[in-house]
Structure formats: C-alpha cells, structure tokens
Amino acid sequence: MVTASCVAVPAIARDYLVRTPAEYVRVLPMVQAGDVVRLANGEWKDFPIVFEAHGRDGRPVTLAAQTAGKVVLTGASSLKLAGEWLVVSGLVFRNGAAPGDEVISFRRDSRRVAVNSRLTEVVIDRFNQPDRRREDRWVSLYGHDNRVDHSWFAGKGNAGVTLAVIRPKGQPQANRHRIDHNYFGSRPPLGSNGGETIRIGTSDESLSDSFTTVEANVFDRCDGEVEIVSVKSGGNVVRANLILQSQGSIVLRHGNGNLVERNVFLGKGKPHTGGVRVINVGQTVRDNYMEGLAGTSFTSAIAVMNGVPGSAINRYHPVTGAVIANNSILDSVRITLGAGADAERSAPPRDSRFTGNLVTGTGASPFAIEADVKGIAFTDNAASAQVPAELAPGFTTGPIALKRAANGLLYPGDPALAKRGAPRDLVPVTLAQVGPDWYAKPAPEVAFGSGRTIETHPGSLETAVAAAQPGDVIALAAGRYAVRAPLRIAVPVTVSGPKTATIAFTGPTLFALAEGGRLRLQGLTITGEAAPRSAGNAVIRSAPTSTIANYAVEIEGTDFAGLDASPGFDLVATTPATFADHLTLRDVTVTGLSGTVLAAAAETGGKGLYAAEHITIAGSHFTHIGVLAQVLRGGTDESTFGPEVEITGNTVEGGGPELLALSGVQSTLMARNTFRKAGRIAVSHSVGAPLTRILDNRFVDTAQPQISRLYPQGTPQVQVSGNVSGGDAS
Incomplete structure (x- = not known):
C-alpha cells in the first residue's frame, strides 16, 4: 500500500530587477510575501x-536599490508606502523636491496606510522645495508599528x-513607531516656526498616547527652531540620543507621561543649545548628561514651564507630577524654573520633584526662578554653582572635582557624589553607529579665508569672482576697479584690499548673492557715485528669489561713499524668502547714504518670518545716512531664536526721521554709541522673553529711544542705564 503525504512548502521568493518606472508599475502587482523588487542603479x-x-511577519516585501546608495531619485520624486510588512532600503533622494507635501509617506491615502513596515538605510540630502517658505515633510509616519532606522537626513532648508x-484628528491610536540609529544632520535656522527635526503628533490628539520611541540617533547641528524634538502626544520615550551643538531642546510640548532618559547633550558653548523643556502632566526626565549648553529661557538645559490655568489643548497645560532626576548639568548657562510666566501662563509647577541632579558652573548662578517654585521638591542634589536661597535646602554645595571617564563624559571623583547626576554606564552613540555606512556625514561649512588667495588687478575683478572656489580670497591691488554688471556671489568668498583699492559700480547692485553665496569685504573703498540715478540701488543684495542655504555678509574696515546720489540707496538689502545667518559690520565708515545701512525688514507677513539671525554693527562711523537699520520679526510665534541685534561703539552723525527701527527683535544690545542730530530710535517688543539693553549711549540733539510693547503676551526684560542726553554744547 502506497501512501501520499502532503507537506507545505514555502513559496520561493522572487527577486525582480526593474530598470524603468514602467517596469516597476508592471511588476508590483505580481509581488508576494518574501519578494524583493530592486531598482537598477542610476538616476531615477x-x-x-x-x-x-x-508581506508577512518574517517574509516582508522589500523595495531596494540594486546597490545600496547607487539609486538616486531626483527631480519631482517621492515614495508612498501602503500595506503591511514592507521594507525599503538603499535609496537616495537628492537634487530635487517632493511633488507634494511629503518626500516619504507611510500611507498612500487616508484609507491605505503602512503598518509593521521599515525604512532603513535611506538618504534624503538637501531635497528641498525651491521656495524656503513652502512647507513639506521629509518623512511622515502614519499607521502603527513602523520603524525608521540607520537612515540619513540632512540639509533641510525649507x-x-x-x-x-x-496622528490624524479623530484617530488617537497607539503608534508604537521606532525611530533609531539615524543621522539627523545640519538644519540651519529657518527664521520662522516649522523647523523641527522630529515631531510626534499634534495638539489635536495630544491627550492620547502614541508610544513612539526615539532612540540612539545623532542630532548634529539641528538648529531649525527652538524645538529639535517636539513631543505632542503621550507615552513616548526619547532615549540614548546624542545631541551635538544643536540649537533648541527636546520639548515635551503636549501630552502626558513621556520619558526622556540617558541622552547626551554636548553644546560646546554654542548659543541657544538647550536640553529638555517640561510641560504637562507626569513627565520624567532622568539620567541625562548635559555639558556646555548655552541656552537660556525656553532653551535652558532644564526649563520647567509655567502653565495656563484651564489651558486649551493647544496652549500650555500646567506642569504636574514631573520627575527630574539624576541628570548631570555641567558648565551650562541656565536652569529655568517657571519659564514663560506671564499674565496668561500664571500656573506654577506642582507636585513635582528635582532630585539627585549634579549641577556645576562658575560665575553667576545658573538658576533663573521666574515663578513660584513651592510645587517642586528639591532633594539630594549637588552643586558647585551658586544656588538660590529658596532652593538651598535641596542641595549639597561646594567644589566638585570632575574627571573624564572612558566614555568621554565627566563624573565627580568624590565617592559621596556617586549617586548624583548621570549614570556611569552611559555609552554615547557615535557617528559611526548611525546612518548608512556607505554615505558620508556632511563636511563642516567652508570658512571664509580657507581657500586660495587670488591676486587681482584693475580689469580682472569680474573674472576672479566668477572663478572663485569656496573659501577663496580675492586680494585687490591698489587702483580703481570699474564694475559694470553685478558680481554674482555663489560661494563663500572674501574680497580684500588696501583702502587704495576702490570699487566703483555703474549698475543698481554691486554684489548679488546667489544660492550658496557668502561674502566678506575687508579693507576696501567702495563708491556708488556712478550708480544709476534711480531709486533702489544697493551695494550688496540678497537673491531675488528664494534660497535654501543661509547666507552671510561680513564687512570689516571698509569705507563707503557716494551712496546718496539717488534715493533709497542701501548698503545691504535683504529680500523675502532669503535668510542670513549673520550680517556683520565692524570698523566701517559710511559717508553719505540715502537709504538704509542694513535693510532687514523684507519679511512683512505675520508668521514670524524674519531676515537675519544675528546682526552686528560695531566700531563704525556713519555720517549723513538715512536709516541705520530696519529689523522686523512679525507675528506672535515663539519658536525662533532671533533676530539678535548688537549695535555697539558706533558714531552716527546726522540721520533721517527714523534712524533705527527694531520690531520683534528677541535680543537687543545698544551700548556705548554716540548719536548726534539723528532721527527716531524705536524698539517694539513682541512675544517671548525679549531682552533689550540700552546702556551708556550718548544722545546729542537726538531723542531717547522709544520702547513699546506690541502684544500682552511675553515677559520683556528691559535695562536702560548710563545714557546721556544733551545738545552739541554738552
């Protein structure tokens, strides 16, 4: 007797290599669990x-590059995933922008999402919309139980x-996503809200739990706005990440019961580098290491917010039941308690604990107390920094000797302090452990003066500028340089000379900044006497259309004349949809200018956009000018750092009816200047905690600055002292 048995045999997985989009569309309906679809190497x-x-658990359907890193999606390309048990790997998005609102989306439409799926070793490199103001997301996680890992995201500028x-409104499901071992590279300041690197949820469903984990990622120079990781849901874990010289903080903005633990923050003294901002109920911040953080207020190493009584879901729920424990806060500028307290945010923290933390520092106390802190119990902390009297019972104070351990972090040598601060078994994630190993991390920004020196004589300036490589110095010999067309600046370049090198230009613009352009002028003489006799000329002008890269202008030891032969003649003119990292004038002389020295009010909308992050005018002399500076940051948003303006050690003799207009500036220092027969100086505060210092100035036949407040929100800090007023005989 012969018996036959039927044994189930797994289907053989197929591997499809497709070479065109049409082949891909034809093959996709045929794939089954375990199959792999490979895109052929090359540009798509x-x-x-x-x-x-x-797919199925253990037998996913995979979309991969034929060779990891060799498939480059350009132009109007994107990726939508839908289904279950999917894997995407090895793709690079570069030299283009999403045709819609997302580069990669874990859904096809509102009904078809991806679950139990994975995006791994994928690169998105400067894949930006052409207008920096147009909003899109690089990766949107929908559904549940998805993972993004070992991927590379850098250069987002829009x-x-x-x-x-x-987490769509009306869908408060648990997501259980995992975001791990990714490289989040440099993101320059956006100059408006919407520059977060990671956001988990929105306020709509923030009172429900997402249970997303953000773990073992590197955030390298992520400076987009004050929130690097914005948590807007509950039950999330942000763990074991390395935050390198990144402006902003991990912000528990909405939602309850989140955990931030075992992260390493290394600020290296960079302005606005922060740690963790605490809002809402039941948040835990423990076992984190923070060193060299220079942020204050909302970007303090630890910022415990004041809340709004009976807060709407999209405002600030009071801090309740927070635990801030065993964190090392070393050589950091600020710990702020009751941050943001004002007439609206009047509810102080309660039922909270600050325990087992290690705080070191020199000089002034790092603690800023902006509200009642009786609702925070301080116990078993140690500090070598000054501690306010009301917190002192919760601290052991005195010198603390620190030694760097094998993990690269500092710990106290005193055994009695062994249980204070971050644990000794922290192992910071390294750059080598994140992102794909086949795609290099970004190189540092090219510095001025780091390239060749190109000796230039009259008649060859245009050729030298056109041939300049990043970092080059174009050194002018003495003589007169007649420039008939704008000099296009598309790389970081320095133009230097002796004062006997004079540039005279006959067009409406001398230097026209383009995408990637950064300009330094040193020791020159520039005259606008031959410029057109029509309104709107400028020595330096930012790009006429949107640029993604932030530009910079530095002018040192340079003389300007003849900028009053036509109306509205500006020295530096900004344009909408461009953004300057910094505009700096030092030891500059301007004799005769009909327009504005620094015209930085091109962004006129109400969305918080502004033209430049840092503006410095120092040690300079201005005679018979129209306006020294116009700087505008509109709207009521609190998500940006700047603008920051420093006007120090200058002399202004003669000026138009409105010499200086600063509106919405977040930090103003006006010190040791002399203003003689100059026009109105106006400082208008908006929201946040703007800091205005007007110190030791001399106002001769010039009115004292007028300081006003545009909105009731916020807590302006104003210091006006040491100023002297009088007439020419004074």
Whole structure:
C-alpha cells in the first residue's frame, strides 16, 4: 500500500530587477510575501513611487536599490508606502523636491496606510522645495508599528518637519513607531516656526498616547527652531540620543507621561543649545548628561514651564507630577524654573520633584526662578554653582572635582557624589553607529579665508569672482576697479584690499548673492557715485528669489561713499524668502547714504518670518545716512531664536526721521554709541522673553529711544542705564 503525504512548502521568493518606472508599475502587482523588487542603479528622475504590497511577519516585501546608495531619485520624486510588512532600503533622494507635501509617506491615502513596515538605510540630502517658505515633510509616519532606522537626513532648508509622526484628528491610536540609529544632520535656522527635526503628533490628539520611541540617533547641528524634538502626544520615550551643538531642546510640548532618559547633550558653548523643556502632566526626565549648553529661557538645559490655568489643548497645560532626576548639568548657562510666566501662563509647577541632579558652573548662578517654585521638591542634589536661597535646602554645595571617564563624559571623583547626576554606564552613540555606512556625514561649512588667495588687478575683478572656489580670497591691488554688471556671489568668498583699492559700480547692485553665496569685504573703498540715478540701488543684495542655504555678509574696515546720489540707496538689502545667518559690520565708515545701512525688514507677513539671525554693527562711523537699520520679526510665534541685534561703539552723525527701527527683535544690545542730530530710535517688543539693553549711549540733539510693547503676551526684560542726553554744547 502506497501512501501520499502532503507537506507545505514555502513559496520561493522572487527577486525582480526593474530598470524603468514602467517596469516597476508592471511588476508590483505580481509581488508576494518574501519578494524583493530592486531598482537598477542610476538616476531615477521625476519618479513618484507607490509601494503598496502585503508581506508577512518574517517574509516582508522589500523595495531596494540594486546597490545600496547607487539609486538616486531626483527631480519631482517621492515614495508612498501602503500595506503591511514592507521594507525599503538603499535609496537616495537628492537634487530635487517632493511633488507634494511629503518626500516619504507611510500611507498612500487616508484609507491605505503602512503598518509593521521599515525604512532603513535611506538618504534624503538637501531635497528641498525651491521656495524656503513652502512647507513639506521629509518623512511622515502614519499607521502603527513602523520603524525608521540607520537612515540619513540632512540639509533641510525649507519649512516643515524633517520627520513627523502623524496622528490624524479623530484617530488617537497607539503608534508604537521606532525611530533609531539615524543621522539627523545640519538644519540651519529657518527664521520662522516649522523647523523641527522630529515631531510626534499634534495638539489635536495630544491627550492620547502614541508610544513612539526615539532612540540612539545623532542630532548634529539641528538648529531649525527652538524645538529639535517636539513631543505632542503621550507615552513616548526619547532615549540614548546624542545631541551635538544643536540649537533648541527636546520639548515635551503636549501630552502626558513621556520619558526622556540617558541622552547626551554636548553644546560646546554654542548659543541657544538647550536640553529638555517640561510641560504637562507626569513627565520624567532622568539620567541625562548635559555639558556646555548655552541656552537660556525656553532653551535652558532644564526649563520647567509655567502653565495656563484651564489651558486649551493647544496652549500650555500646567506642569504636574514631573520627575527630574539624576541628570548631570555641567558648565551650562541656565536652569529655568517657571519659564514663560506671564499674565496668561500664571500656573506654577506642582507636585513635582528635582532630585539627585549634579549641577556645576562658575560665575553667576545658573538658576533663573521666574515663578513660584513651592510645587517642586528639591532633594539630594549637588552643586558647585551658586544656588538660590529658596532652593538651598535641596542641595549639597561646594567644589566638585570632575574627571573624564572612558566614555568621554565627566563624573565627580568624590565617592559621596556617586549617586548624583548621570549614570556611569552611559555609552554615547557615535557617528559611526548611525546612518548608512556607505554615505558620508556632511563636511563642516567652508570658512571664509580657507581657500586660495587670488591676486587681482584693475580689469580682472569680474573674472576672479566668477572663478572663485569656496573659501577663496580675492586680494585687490591698489587702483580703481570699474564694475559694470553685478558680481554674482555663489560661494563663500572674501574680497580684500588696501583702502587704495576702490570699487566703483555703474549698475543698481554691486554684489548679488546667489544660492550658496557668502561674502566678506575687508579693507576696501567702495563708491556708488556712478550708480544709476534711480531709486533702489544697493551695494550688496540678497537673491531675488528664494534660497535654501543661509547666507552671510561680513564687512570689516571698509569705507563707503557716494551712496546718496539717488534715493533709497542701501548698503545691504535683504529680500523675502532669503535668510542670513549673520550680517556683520565692524570698523566701517559710511559717508553719505540715502537709504538704509542694513535693510532687514523684507519679511512683512505675520508668521514670524524674519531676515537675519544675528546682526552686528560695531566700531563704525556713519555720517549723513538715512536709516541705520530696519529689523522686523512679525507675528506672535515663539519658536525662533532671533533676530539678535548688537549695535555697539558706533558714531552716527546726522540721520533721517527714523534712524533705527527694531520690531520683534528677541535680543537687543545698544551700548556705548554716540548719536548726534539723528532721527527716531524705536524698539517694539513682541512675544517671548525679549531682552533689550540700552546702556551708556550718548544722545546729542537726538531723542531717547522709544520702547513699546506690541502684544500682552511675553515677559520683556528691559535695562536702560548710563545714557546721556544733551545738545552739541554738552
């Protein structure tokens, strides 16, 4: 007797290599669990990929590059995933922008999302919309139980979150996403809201739990706005990440019961580098290491916010039941308690604990107390820094000797302090452990003066500028340089000379900044006497259309004359949809200018946009000018750092009816200047905690500055002292 048995045999997985979008569309309906679809090496331009398939646990459907890193999606390309048990790997998005609102989306539409799926070793490199104001997201996580790991995201310059967990209104499900071992590279200041690197949820469903984990990532120079990681849901874990010289903080903005632990923050003294901001109920911040953080107020190493009584869901729920324990806060500028307290945010923290923390520092106390802190119990902390009297019972104070351990972090040598601060078993994640190993981390920004020196004589300036490479110095010999067309600046370049090198230009603009352009002028003489006799000329002008890269202008030891032969003649003129990292004038002389020295009020909308992060005018002399500076930051948003303005050690003799207009500036220092027969000086505060210092100035036949407040929100800090007023005989 012969018996036959039927044994189940797994289907053989297929591996499809496709070479065109049409082949991909033809193959996709055929794939089954375990199959792999490979895109052939090369450039895939204008390819909006829809990857909808259905794998199984242990047998996913995979979309991969033929060779990891060798498939580059350019132009109007994107990726949508839908189904379950999917894997995408090895793709690079570069030299283009998403045709819609997302580069990579874990859904095809509102009904078809991806679950139990993975994005791994994928690169998005400067894949930006052409207008920096247009918002999109690079990765949108929908569904549940998805993972993004070992991927590379850097150079986002337009508005919108780099990676967002999307929790649509009316869908408060647990997501359980995992975001781990990714490289989040440099994101320059956006100059408006919407520059977060990661956001988990929005206020709509923030009172429900997402249970997303953000773990073992590197955030390198992520400076987009005050929130690097914005948590807007509950039950999330932000753990074991390395935050390197990144302006902003991990912010528990909405939602309850989140955990921030075992992260390493290294600020290296960079302005606005922060730690963790605490809002809402039941937040735990423990076992974190913070060193060299220079942020204050909302970007303090630890900022415990004041809340709004009976807060709407999108405002600030009071801090209740927070635990801030065993954190090392070393050589950091500020710990702020009751941050943001004002007439609206009047509810202080309560039922909270600050325990087992280690605080070191020199000079002034790092603690800023802005509200009642009776609701925070301080116990078993140690500090070598000054501690306010009301907190002193919760601290052991005295010198603390620190020694750097094998993990690169500092710990006290005193055994009695062994239980204070971050644990000794922290192992900071390294750059080598994040992102794909086949795609290099970004190089540092090219510095002025780091390239060649190009000796130039009259008649060859245009050729030298056109041939300049990043970092080059164009050194002018003595003589007169007649420039008939704008000099286009598309790389970081320095133009230097002796004062006997004079540039005279006959067009409406001398230097026209383009994408990637940064300009330094040193020791020159520039005259506008031959410029057109029409309104709107400028020595330096930012790009006429939107640029993604932030530009910079530095002018040192340079003389300007003849900028009053036509109306509205500006020295530096900014344009909408461009953004300067810094505009700096030092030891400059301007004799005769009909317009504005620094015209930085091009962004006129109400969304918080502004033209430049840092503005410095120092040690300079201005005679018969129209306006020294116009700086505007509109709206009521609190998500940006600047603008920051320093006007120090200058002399202004003669000026138009409105010499200086600063509106919405977040930090103003006006010190040791002399203003003689100059026009109105106006400082208008908006929201946040703007700091205005007007110190030791001399106002001769010039009115004292007028300081006003545009909105009731915020807590302006104003210091006006040491100023002297009088007439010419004084």
